[in-house]
Amino acid sequence: MGLALIAVALLIGLGALGTAIGFALLGGKLLEGSARQPELAPMLQGKMFLIAGLLDAVPMIGVGIAMYVLFVVVPGLA
Template sequence: MEIVYLAAAIIISVSALATGIGFAMLGGKLLESTARQPELGDQLQTRTFIMAGLLDAVPMIGVGIAMYLIFVVAG
């Protein structure tokens, strides 16, 4: 059963790491695009917030799967 806890920890940590990298890339591209075309700043920011919401769903799904593993499979 300890392997299930390890699997849950790996799922959560990898999803958190991937989300952090994704947010860093998204923010960097927003700054780069806004610096190139400042007149599109509002549109780019709106689309960035939409993408950030979609990107934030990845660790939530990972936590849900990890909780399933911990409470149903290992329980």
Template sequence: MTEAQALIYLAGALVIGLGAVGAAIGVGILGGKFLEGGARQPELIPMLRTQFFVVMGLVDAVPMIGVGIGMYILFATGA
């Protein structure tokens, strides 16, 4: 394995791993704010729940895109 191939594998792993870590932190913060908002105004929980799941889906899309880019880096560059 050459040094260039090793760097390509490292780049792909970083794209996939850091995207997942960032999304996990984002969903954790989002869930905490959801619970905080529900505790402050319980009558808004149905509306907050809908918005929570929509935004959580958007946040979870980031690691999926990162996996796609990481796979492209790993396999399309001929590593």
């Protein structure tokens, strides 16, 4: 039971950490690209929002799996 709770904490925590690092890199590259070629800024921003949506979907799947483990698997172990 304790290992399942640690797994849930790691799944949510590392998913959030990975997403935060991904958003930081994505935002930095957007600013870098916009500074180099300002005329491409609207196109880059549109692509950035598309990738940000996809990047945000990965930890949401992880949260769903973690909630499944927490509320379905762990009560079954008790």
